[in-house]
Amino acid sequence: VTRLLKPLAARTINGDDNLAFPSGHTAFLTAFALALALLAAGRFGLGPTSGTVLAVxxxxxxxxxxxxxxxxxxxxxxxxxVGGCCTAxxxxxxxxxxxxxxxxARRAHAR
Structure with missing residues (x-):
């Protein structure tokens, strides 16, 4: 997703060939942590409120x-x-x- 957004923003840092917005590293780590937290919330049976708080x-x-x-x-x-974090x-x-x-849908179809 960040590869799609970077050319649209076209903001550079440290040279014209280094597109900066949004930060792909920040987006990746935020997304990875969020996915793991969502999986953990489901695995440990946390409710919607607790799971959301943990994940965020x-x-x-x-x-x-x-x-x-x-x-x-x-x-x-x-x-x-901030843009990378928000993207994730x-x-x-x-x-x-x-x-x-x-x-x-697959579970319902299999029944």
Missing amino acids: AVASAAGALMGWAQVATGAHYPTDT LAVVPAAAWVIDRVAD
């Missing part, structure tokens, strides 16, 4: 750490990392919703 907290912490590292090394502007927080739940619907 874990994803936010991972995104903040990666974002800080990217800004500290001069690889990105702060808004690049939008895409992962949408993908999880689609996967759940497909799995539910």
